[in-house]
Amino acid sequence: xxxxxxSVVLIAGMLGVAAAQQRSASLASPVAAPDxxxxxxxxxxxxxxxxxxxxxxxxxxxxxxxxxxxSRLPYLDELGIDGIWLTPIHPASSYHGYDVTDYMxxxxxxxxxxxxxxxxxxAHARGIRVVLDLVPNHTSRDHPWFQAALAGDQEARERYVxxxxxxxxxxxxxxAWHPAGDAFYLGLFGSGMPDLNHDxxxxxxxxxxxxxxxxxRGVDGFRVDAIQHIVESxxxxxxxxxxxxxxxxxxxxxxxxxxxxxFWLGETYALSAPTVAAYHHDGDLDxxxxxxxxxxxxxxxxxxxxxxxxxxxxxxxxxxxxQARRAVFSANHDQIRPASVLGVLRRDEARLKLIAGxxxxxxxxxxxxxxxxxxxxxxxxxRDEQKRTPMTWSAAPGRGFSDAEPWxxxxxxxxxxxxxxxxxxxxxxxxxxxxxxxxxxxxPALTRGTTRLLRPEAPQLLVFVRQEGGERLLVVAxxxxxxxxxxxxxxxxxxxxxxxxxxxxxxxxEIEGLGLRIVRLAGSAD
Ligand SMILES: [Ca+2]
Ligand SMILES: [Ca+2]
Numbered sequence: 307x308x309x310x311x312x313s314v315v316l317i318a319g320m321l322g323v324a325a326a327q328q329r330s331a332s333l334a335s336p337v338a339a340p341d342x343x344x345x346x347x348x349x350x351x352x353x354x355x356x357x358x359x360x361x362x363x364x365x366x367x368x369x370x371x372x373x374x375x376x377s378r379l380p381y382l383d384e385l386g387i388d389g390i391w392l393t394p395i396h397p398a399s400s401y402h403g404y405d406v407t408d409y410m411x412x413x414x415x416x417x418x419x420x421x422x423x424x425x426x427x428x429a430h431a432r433g434i435r436v437v438l439d440l441v442p443n444h445t446s447r448d449h450p451w452f453q454a455a456l457a458g459d460q461e462a463r464e465r466y467v468x469x470x471x472x473x474x475x476x477x478x479x480x481x482a483w484h485p486a487g488d489a490f491y492l493g494l495f496g497s498g499m500p501d502l503n504h505d506x507x508x509x510x511x512x513x514x515x516x517x518x519x520x521x522x523r524g525v526d527g528f529r530v531d532a533i534q535h536i537v538e539s540x541x542x543x544x545x546x547x548x549x550x551x552x553x554x555x556x557x558x559x560x561x562x563x564x565x566x567x568x569f570w571l572g573e574t575y576a577l578s579a580p581t582v583a584a585y586h587h588d589g590d591l592d593x594x595x596x597x598x599x600x601x602x603x604x605x606x607x608x609x610x611x612x613x614x615x616x617x618x619x620x621x622x623x624x625x626x627x628x629q630a631r632r633a634v635f636s637a638n639h640d641q642i643r644p645a646s647v648l649g650v651l652r653r654d655e656a657r658l659k660l661i662a663g664x665x666x667x668x669x670x671x672x673x674x675x676x677x678x679x680x681x682x683x684x685x686x687x688x689r690d691e692q693k694r695t696p697m698t699w700s701a702a703p704g705r706g707f708s709d710a711e712p713w714x715x716x717x718x719x720x721x722x723x724x725x726x727x728x729x730x731x732x733x734x735x736x737x738x739x740x741x742x743x744x745x746x747x748x749x750p751a752l753t754r755g756t757t758r759l760l761r762p763e764a765p766q767l768l769v770f771v772r773q774e775g776g777e778r779l780l781v782v783a784x785x786x787x788x789x790x791x792x793x794x795x796x797x798x799x800x801x802x803x804x805x806x807x808x809x810x811x812x813x814x815x816e817i818e819g820l821g822l823r824i825v826r827l828a829g830s831a832d
Contacts, residue, residue: 351388363708386743389435405446467492554589586630612768634670663822799827
């Protein structure tokens with residue numbers, strides 16, 4: 307009898323091990339790449355972040371949705387977009403979706419799984435990649451795992467991070483530890499977002515299972531939320547720990563193995579370039595968000611000096627490993643939009659156009675935030691919702707966003723701040739973006755070329771050479787508001803053709819305030 311019981315236990319144990327091995331084995335098998343031939347590698351395209359709730363409402367409930375995004379793919383194609391990043395589409399506790407309650411679901415207000423599949427297929431048919439937001443650091447407090455943990459389920463409890471007493475750490479905006487029963491759980495982003503425990507294999511495997519689920523539906527990668535905060539040290543270091551970097555390396559190795567066609571874009575929210583570079587060196591991260599570059603861009607614009615961008619370019623040279631890719635941007639759903647940062651002065655449109663020019667020419671992968679191509683401003687006040695107001699497609703009631711009252715008010719009633727108006731105006735910000743993106747597409751020196759910084763006499767002029775093969779492009783950007791001169795003697799070659807901006811010739815160039823030139827240089831490489 308005893309031996310029979312023992313046998314049953316042994317067999318059950320062996321079955322359990324076998325099941326776990328089978329689970330791991332299926333996680334490691336390759337995912338077929340979508341049957342699409344993209345025109346260029348992901349890193350050489352222009353990307354576009356869509357806050358799904360605010361892009362286009364297809365069914366008249368005032369909330370943007372997946373079918374709405376699908377309906378605007380021709381628009382994105384016309385603008386020259388190669389890839390879109392969708393903010394979280396899953397069932398979640400909050401409107402923004404970063405507190406997920408079901409990682410393999412689609413929130414009812416955004417549609418159904420089939421709507422996502424339709425969107426991916428339609429995007430791929432146009433050569434546009436689709437990346438989903440992945441939120442691995444925390445779930446919602448309402449996620450069934452956390453609810454089970456609160457109810458005392460030991461396995462569920464181990465998926466989160468607990469202490470018997472409050473260690474007193476400060477999280478991102480308040481206390482990091484939150485009471486529940488006779489213990490405390492970690493929630494760096496607040497009590498509504500409990501941190502997952504990535505120490506054990508269960509959570510890591512589950513995350514791989516979630517990624518597989520979406521990869522099998524054709525998505526091309528993931529933007530990884532809060533990537534710095536995955537693993538905390540015992541002492542309470544909550545960003546960039548060796549444990550987090552090792553976690554990134556493991557996850558990237560897994561992704562490169564099962565889906566080498568897909569990639570990660572990490573939310574490396576740090577202003578120090580060496581801190582961001584560590585995710586590439588130690589974590590083998592595919593692509594980072596260039597927050598140091600974002601800060602340098604606005605420093606340069608506010609100081610009317612090329613200095614901050616020159617410093618950033620010099621620091622970046624040799625800092626990142628050769629395979630590292632950086633997304634360069636001027637806004638996302640967490641930032642005040644440039645049209646609001648830069649105020650309401652008349653000349654600000656020139657500054658927004660200069661931002662477009664710098665994003666198109668600086669080394670990196672340009673990443674736009676929906677509405678930036680028309681200079682969409684923030685709404686009133688400083689709440690995050692006001693960074694995420696509905697897209698203004700036209701001047702008509704509902705602004706082409708929705709036939710219903712939008713979920714939040716539009717940030718502008720200016721009819722000129724619409725796609726419809728700016729598309730009809732060859733001098734508009736929208737037309738500037740479209741022209742620059744189209745030019746960039748045809749210029750490998752801009753999409754993948756080397757970068758050499760020059761130091762001209764005029765401190766407001768940012769001057770650099772992008773080179774690929776025998777093609778050399780000289781980029782000159784005037785961060786000042788007054789004209790500045792780049793002498794012929796300061797240039798590394800004779801101009802062959804003005805690619806962007808008013809034509810320039812052999813003499814000294816006077817570049818207007820906030821002006822930009824892209825000039826092909828004669829002759830071959832130096
Ligand atoms: Ca809707
Ligand atoms: Ca964490």
